Amino acid sequence: xxxxxxxxxxxxxxxxxxxxxxxxxxxxxxxxxxxxxxxxxxxxxxxxxxxxxxxxxxxxxxxxxxxxxxxxxxxxxxxxxxxxxxxxxxxxxxxxxxxxxxxxxxxxxxxxxxxxxxxxxxxxxxxxxxxxxxxxxxxxxxxxxxxxxxxxxxxxxxxxxxxxxxxxxxxxxxxxxxxxxxxxxxxxxxxxxxxxxxxxxxxxxxxxxxx
Numbered sequence: 215x216x217x218x219x220x221x222x223x224x225x226x227x228x229x230x231x232x233x234x235x236x237x238x239x240x241x242x243x244x245x246x247x248x249x250x251x252x253x254x255x256x257x258x259x260x261x262x263x264x265x266x267x268x269x270x271x272x273x274x275x276x277x278x279x280x281x282x283x284x285x286x287x288x289x290x291x292x293x294x295x296x297x298x299x300x301x302x303x304x305x306x307x308x309x310x311x312x313x314x315x316x317x318x319x320x321x322x323x324x325x326x327x328x329x330x331x332x333x334x335x336x337x338x339x340x341x342x343x344x345x346x347x348x349x350x351x352x353x354x355x356x357x358x359x360x361x362x363x364x365x366x367x368x369x370x371x372x373x374x375x376x377x378x379x380x381x382x383x384x385x386x387x388x389x390x391x392x393x394x395x396x397x398x399x400x401x402x403x404x405x406x407x408x409x410x411x412x413x414x415x416x417x418x419x420x421x422x423x424x425x
Contacts, residue, residue, distance in 0.1 A: 241274025
C-alpha cells in the first residue's frame with residue numbers, strides 16, 4: 215500500500231517553489247509595500263493589524279507551507295494535501311475581504327487602496343487580493359492535477375537471477391570460401407559466354423564436343 219502512494223519529488227517541485235514565492239509576497243507585501251508606494255491603509259511599513267493577520271499573514275503562511283510540502287513530498291497524500299492547502303489559502307486571498315463583513319459588524323476588513331490614481335488602486339487590489347488569489351489557486355490546481363495523474367507507485371526494477379539470465383551470444387567467425395554471385399550478374403555472365411561461341415552452336419553442344 216505504501217508503494218502505491220510513492221511518487222517522484224520532481225512532480226511538485228516547480229509548482230511548490232512558485233507557491234512559496236506567491237505566499238511570501240502575499241504575507242509580506244502589506245509591510246514592505248509602502249516603501250515603493252504600493253499599499254493598503256494603513257499605508258505605513260511594518261504596521262500590524264488584526265485584518266492583516268486574517269487576510270494576508272495567515273493565508274500567505276498557508277500557501278508557503280503548501281508549497282514546501284509540494285517541494286519535499288515523496289508521497290502523493292502529502293503532496294495533494296499541500297496543493298489543497300495552497301488552493302484554499304489562495305481562495306481566501308480572493309474572497310476574504312468580501313466575506314469579512316459577516317464577522318466584523320458589516321464592515322469590510324483590509325482597509326482601502328492607498329494609491330493616488332485609479333490605475334494604482336486597481337493594481338493594489340489585484341496584487342494584494344484578487345489576482346494573487348487567482349494565480350495561487352491556478353498553480354495549486356495544476357499541481358493537484360499533475361500529482362493525481364501519477365500512476366500507482368513507482369516500479370521497482372528487480373535484478374534477474376543468475377540462473378535465468380540469457381548467456382551472451384558467442385561471436386561466429388566469418389566463413390571463407392567462394393563468393394556467391396548475384397543472380398543478375400550470373401545471368402549476364404552466362405549471356406556473355408553464349409555470345410562468345412561461334413554462330414549456330416549452343417553452349418550445350420560446345421560442352422558435348424569437348425567431352
